[in-house]
Amino acid sequence: MIPDAVPLSGPEFQSDPGRVYREMRRTHGPVVPVLLDGGIPAWLVLGYRELHQVSGDPVLFSRDSDLWNQWENIPEDWPLLPMIGHKQPSILYTVGERHRERAAMLSEALEAVDPTELRWHAERFADELIDAVCSRGEADLIGEYAMLLPVRVLARLYGFSDEEGPALVTALNDMIDGRERALDGQAYLARSMAELIAARTAQPEDDVASRLVAGNRGFTDRELAEDLMVMMAAGHQPTADWIGNSLRLMLTDDRFAASMFGGRNSIAEAMNEVLWEDTPTQNVAGRWASRDTQLGGRHIHAGDMLVLGLQGANSDPQVRTHGSALTGGNSAHFSFGHGEHRCPFPAQEIAEVIARKGIEVVLDRLPDIDLAVPAEALTRRPSPWLRGLTELPVRFTATPALKGG
Template sequence: MSTTPDPAPVPLNGPLLHSDPARAYREMRREHGSVVPVLLDGDVPAWLVLGYRELHQVTGDPALFSRDPELWNQWDDIPEDWPLRAMISRRQPSIMHTVGEEHHRRAAMLVAALEAVNPFDLRTRTERFADELIDAICPRGTADLVGEFAMRLPVRVLAWLFGFDDEDGPGLVTALNDIADGRDHDRSGQMLLLTSMTRLVAARRAEPADDVVSRMLADPAGCTDEEIVHDLTVMLGAGHLPTADWIGNSLRLMLTDNRFAASLFGGRNSIAEAMNEVLWEDTPNQNVAGRWASRDTRLGGRLIRAGDLLLLGLQGANSDPQVRTDGSALTGGNHAHFSFGHGDHRCPFPAQEIAEVIARTGIGVLLDRLPDIDLAVPAASLTRRPSPFMRGLSELPVTFTPTPALNGTLA
């Protein structure tokens, strides 16, 4: 009696996943079910979890599905120059790869420092940075809202929150965006971030101020300066690019979908609705690495071996037809998406709130300043950065009526 062989693993860097991820996830689910065998760069095997329930199980059971990369059963076959080592590294000292009580201790310290951020000051500073960026483009009548706005605003605000001086902001912008675009081949951007954070922590150890770094240094949890440096360096990167793509993807939706046209002419209710729809349909964090099985188990009908790598398919889970029987019900107040993760390692709630304030305030300021903004190219010609992990526009060219700059300066 003959049996049908299992379908071949799916290359995660295939062109369909870049050009039409919704179709790619549908085809993966049809061929493989809710847990898909995939191949990373260099044909390294992994599992992509696309099912909503399965992803909830993986992220909710840190004992069985650990965040500790030391468990990976593929390390012997991973070369030193593997392209994904920046994302999946064996020894990473940051909070992202801590587990158990160590993770809870460091996460509690970070959450406490972020919860103390004054929301009024955050909005005010975001508005000022947004105005500064718009001042640079408004006299021209044309701009790329990704490169000249979305990819510059979040890191400037986050750098201010952490305690950096304003003059440090442009260098941090360049470093983070070089890393995001794959231009940081010599890792100079990563080194700049690390050395800049090290200097800031040392300065705040000597002279505390009202900022995130100072609050973490004063926390009774007693984390070392090195731990704080690594945690904040990771959080700066993790906070900047997804928020930048959230801004860019939301602006694209508002400029191409008639349902949100009113927000371009003075209305503001549609901004929040568009941002929430992006988190369901076009989330910046598409797939996240990772979790490692601590023992043999079964998930979605698949045998998962101890040490196997599982990728969190956040966008795939958001579009799971088993839980999304009516896509129209997702706008408004439904926030049950996976875009911020779930479980112990989800994005901390105060970090989510900060990202939302930055994105929503930045978009609001932009539409106030440039009310007749319009796409400069056909919507179908807009392209995305080629990544199976992040979903963001390469550029968003627009036109608008030129206006004088405000010439405001930051206080």
């Protein structure tokens, strides 16, 4: 273990992670020795070029967590186990040709989502959520909106009924919250996905689950259910934070004020800037070295874990300067990953439609929206992994609901 390894935890990730990454890079370079929960050693890859190398070489830097040289030191109740994926039969931890087959199967199932249907469901659920708060003149756009919208849309696209949606929202948010209800939430989701796969095997419909079953390339029902759960979780929380972080930017930055009052011109620019500067997925565990190698001037041992520092790489001064223009379509960020295990392109498109439609509905439905607290009072979840607001309190002129309004 390197003596000056940096704990990958602490309140600074909540308050100013950008400063943390700058200090790490200044002290250690593009590959930083870090300590995970319980003092477990790993490497945090902050360099843009180094991250491109790691994520683009699935043989040398494998997704197979069985390679990890720290398993003997990992307790059964280690809080990061769900992120590491040991013995989990999902696409996240499949490698080689089987991963490519599985990724193609999932992409095909998602690619067939009708764009018009997607936008309609996103707007419908967004309107329902705004209907619940618009007459009050105040709301928390995280807890009452952003954390509810993506999973409702995804559940409908995957094949769940609208009546099943709210319970899935609760279970998924419980699992992501990581507290006392996390395991119950995970178990509920697993059961729901297994039941959906069984139902669509018996009676196919026009949904993602049915297409996954129809296009199955030799995977078990359990593997299909695991993949549905992975897609649901990966599609929900980052999209919810994308909505929340973008709205925060538009409410606090004068450059985007025009979009808050009668226009939508800079919504896409705000969303793109968030992916560069305030990306929902900050760090991802991980990759494992299949043999001894060198990376960023560091000697990496076989079995070492590498944590992908997506936000750190996005702000690498070797590839961009502070304050450089990020709008106008520059999407060379790492927010969706890179290489074989990056977020499938159809999933990215679905997330973008949900996030953009969610923001548009807020701007359309809530006139003269403004923060209800000073900008500096907004707080983030204390996580080095996902970056999102704990709440986004706003006030606005009360308006009647659309339904019956």
